[in-house]
Amino acid sequence: MWQATENELESIAIGAGILGTGGGGNPYIGQLRARQAIRQWGSVDVLAPDELPEDARVVCVGGIGAPTVGIEKVRDLQSYHALRAIEDYTGENATALISNEIGGSNSVEPLIAAAMAGLPVVDADGMGRAFPEFQMKTFFVYGVPCCPMAVSDEKGNSVVIRETIDPRWAERLARSVTIQMGCVACYAVAPMSTEQVRRTAVPLTLSLARDLGDAVKTARHHGDDPLEAILSICPGKVLFSGKVVDLERRTTAGFARGSLTIDGLDAYAGERMVIEFQNENLVARRDGVVVCVVPDLICAVATDLGEPVTTELMRYGLRVTILGFPAPALWTSAQGLAVAGPQAFGYDVDYVTLAV
Amino acid sequence: MWQATENELESIAIGAGILGTGGGGNPYIGQLRARQAIRQWGSVDVLAPDELPEDARVVCVGGIGAPTVGIEKVRDLQSYHALRAIEDYTGENATALISNEIGGSNSVEPLIAAAMAGLPVVDADGMGRAFPEFQMKTFFVYGVPCCPMAVSDEKGNSVVIRETIDPRWAERLARSVTIQMGCVACYAVAPMSTEQVRRTAVPLTLSLARDLGDAVKTARHHGDDPLEAILSICPGKVLFSGKVVDLERRTTAGFARGSLTIDGLDAYAGERMVIEFQNENLVARRDGVVVCVVPDLICAVATDLGEPVTTELMRYGLRVTILGFPAPALWTSAQGLAVAGPQAFGYDVDYVTLAV
Numbered sequence: 001m002w003q004a005t006e007n008e009l010e011s012i013a014i015g016a017g018i019l020g021t022g023g024g025g026n027p028y029i030g031q032l033r034a035r036q037a038i039r040q041w042g043s044v045d046v047l048a049p050d051e052l053p054e055d056a057r058v059v060c061v062g063g064i065g066a067p068t069v070g071i072e073k074v075r076d077l078q079s080y081h082a083l084r085a086i087e088d089y090t091g092e093n094a095t096a097l098i099s100n101e102i103g104g105s106n107s108v109e110p111l112i113a114a115a116m117a118g119l120p121v122v123d124a125d126g127m128g129r130a131f132p133e134f135q136m137k138t139f140f141v142y143g144v145p146c147c148p149m150a151v152s153d154e155k156g157n158s159v160v161i162r163e164t165i166d167p168r169w170a171e172r173l174a175r176s177v178t179i180q181m182g183c184v185a186c187y188a189v190a191p192m193s194t195e196q197v198r199r200t201a202v203p204l205t206l207s208l209a210r211d212l213g214d215a216v217k218t219a220r221h222h223g224d225d226p227l228e229a230i231l232s233i234c235p236g237k238v239l240f241s242g243k244v245v246d247l248e249r250r251t252t253a254g255f256a257r258g259s260l261t262i263d264g265l266d267a268y269a270g271e272r273m274v275i276e277f278q279n280e281n282l283v284a285r286r287d288g289v290v291v292c293v294v295p296d297l298i299c300a301v302a303t304d305l306g307e308p309v310t311t312e313l314m315r316y317g318l319r320v321t322i323l324g325f326p327a328p329a330l331w332t333s334a335q336g337l338a339v340a341g342p343q344a345f346g347y348d349v350d351y352v353t354l355a356v
Numbered sequence: 357m358w359q360a361t362e363n364e365l366e367s368i369a370i371g372a373g374i375l376g377t378g379g380g381g382n383p384y385i386g387q388l389r390a391r392q393a394i395r396q397w398g399s400v401d402v403l404a405p406d407e408l409p410e411d412a413r414v415v416c417v418g419g420i421g422a423p424t425v426g427i428e429k430v431r432d433l434q435s436y437h438a439l440r441a442i443e444d445y446t447g448e449n450a451t452a453l454i455s456n457e458i459g460g461s462n463s464v465e466p467l468i469a470a471a472m473a474g475l476p477v478v479d480a481d482g483m484g485r486a487f488p489e490f491q492m493k494t495f496f497v498y499g500v501p502c503c504p505m506a507v508s509d510e511k512g513n514s515v516v517i518r519e520t521i522d523p524r525w526a527e528r529l530a531r532s533v534t535i536q537m538g539c540v541a542c543y544a545v546a547p548m549s550t551e552q553v554r555r556t557a558v559p560l561t562l563s564l565a566r567d568l569g570d571a572v573k574t575a576r577h578h579g580d581d582p583l584e585a586i587l588s589i590c591p592g593k594v595l596f597s598g599k600v601v602d603l604e605r606r607t608t609a610g611f612a613r614g615s616l617t618i619d620g621l622d623a624y625a626g627e628r629m630v631i632e633f634q635n636e637n638l639v640a641r642r643d644g645v646v647v648c649v650v651p652d653l654i655c656a657v658a659t660d661l662g663e664p665v666t667t668e669l670m671r672y673g674l675r676v677t678i679l680g681f682p683a684p685a686l687w688t689s690a691q692g693l694a695v696a697g698p699q700a701f702g703y704d705v706d707y708v709t710l711a712v
Contacts, residue, residue, distance in 0.1 A: 159533075
């Protein structure tokens with residue numbers, strides 16, 4: 001067990017910004033919101049899955065919407081409202097919270113609700129990265145029901161998706177409700193058991209995010225290369241480095257979708273990388289050849305300081321380095337790829353694990 | 357108390373088609389569905405509000421969506437599923453059902469769920485006509501909460517709108533869910549008390565629909581004028597008569613919206629009526645002058661047989677007579693007009709009660 005205090009938040013924001021592969025909501029805004037919550041209600045205990053009591057009831061909370069909207073319409077306490085809504089609906093009280101994805105602001109969303117509710121959070125999440133759609137969680141891939149789940153906004157509206165014929169319908173209905181709520185909302189899923197968390201969650205990802213951020217900060221402090229520091233914590237490789245020369249980004253159907261073009265610099269001069277994204281980076285092509293594809297992680301960081309650059313902040317002229325990391329093993333099974341492999345996103349590309 | 361058997365359904369369909377002012381869903385398809393339900397599960401007791409037990413728990417059920425879609429994608433047993441969903445959510449069992457609107461297929465939607473559940477229905481509804489939006493019910497105008505309410509589709513998806521900041525938000529969220537469900541769904545609202553039904557419902561409208569239909573059928577049988585028969589049962593007047601020469605109708609945002617142009621025949625030759633509709637007919641202008649406006653009823657019937665012509669069946673060349681009826685008094689109060697007067701629909705027209 002460790003404690004998430006104000007001190008850890010900056011590191012978590014950096015690490016979750018990297019692991020978020022462009023999505024998960026703006027990590028800086030998430031950090032500020034979590035800082036305010038912890039200052040007001042106190043720090044939060046973080047339990048490894050092994051440290052959970054056997055009879056824990058673990059509620060997954062998260063934000064839903066388009067990150068491009070999330071930086072203009074900042075979330076308030078919706079995740080707490082969604083937590084109370086699902087507790088009220090199920091008649092069960094949560095004894096711990098868990099992150100839906102260890103990306104961007106979603107990595108700290110449970111800390112906010114947990115600080116307010118006086119609950120611990122689990123050092124784990126449902127993706128080990130970020131994904132754009134609700135059903136894309138290891139929990140649901142491995143048999144945890146995705147319903148009932150509650151969606152709440154900042155105004156006082158709340159909806160329970162009670163029953164759906166499959167997890168994609170939960171996404172579809174929750175997304176349409178989120179769009180009405182202003183394209184930014186929070187959700188909470190009916191409680192999971194300890195056994196379900198241990199079997200289906202990607203473990204120890206909140207501490208991984210914290211360690212990644214710590215390494216980046218230490219490297220900056222000592223004048224070392226922050227990219228090397230990242231790769232020393234999380235095995236992966238540099239895919240490309242250059243300057244953003246084009247960005248096509250639109251907020252549509254509740255998502256931020258588009259593509260990013262980078263012209264190579266230094267060792268990559270004369271080459272070009274194009275990355276397609278839907279909130280998150282999904283396919284990276286180097287001179288037309290796929291070099292990394294979802295569910296593997298495609299992460300953009302500022303070349304100088306290793307600061308993650310999320311989808312909503314990407315812009316023309318930025319010097320970025322693209323890092324690739326192999327996906328957690330829970331995603332590279334046949335069941336995992338069926339939910340979040342390249343074909344699930346409509347790409348006619350076969351998944352090949354990134355060699356590192 | 358009376359019994360709704362297969363024999364009453366044709367008359368109810370005619371009467372509710374008239375009172376539905378164009379909307380409420382296709383009355384013929386509603387009639388066929390109700391016939392099948394009553395044949396399978398038995399006839400349904402119809403209780404006047406005065407005959408309800410003092411401790412009744414009355415659930416309002418209805419269809420939501422665009423009538424243009426409802427004739428292609430016929431509803432199944434969604435209203436029963438929505439009933440069970442709201443019972444499950446509230447932990448209360450319904451002891452009677454009530455219609456949300458006495459228009460089109462929605463007039464018989466509770467009969468279908470009631471036959472299946474073995475419950476009576478109340479001889480009353482929440483509009484005394486039909487209206488396009490969920491919040492436009494006398495129940496909610498006079499203080500009955502509109503939430504929680506359940507929305508269910510034919511596939512097995514169900515959503516509970518748990519809490520909203522006002523009834524318009526319930527409409528907004530339910531409509532967006534309905535669109536995802538294929539533009540046709542059913543809903544059920546948390547139970548009302550007997551006192552609430554007696555105070556806020558428009559009473560005796562199911563028997564009014566039946567009596568209207570009986571009068572039309574009798575007139576046809578005897579070769580009498582069915583329009584006179586209608587006006588003998590329900591005080592109102594002929595607003596116009598002619599031939600449909602233009603129809604602009606689009607299915608958008610979950611509604612069937614547009615306008616209808618009728619060139620006068622006989623006593624109305626040389627004149628023109630234009631009617632604007634949103635599922636229901638809302639404003640009727642004769643040579644540019646408003647002659648009847650919502651919440652008063654603007655009803656199109658075939659000139660020869662008095663058969664109601666609903667929005668989704670309206671077409672070029674039909675000979676129609678437009679009838680006008682004053683709205684129930686629950687709608688012409690300041691509170692009623694605020695929810696369903698001309699301004700609530702965006703028309704810069706003052707409401708003036710139709711003189712009959």
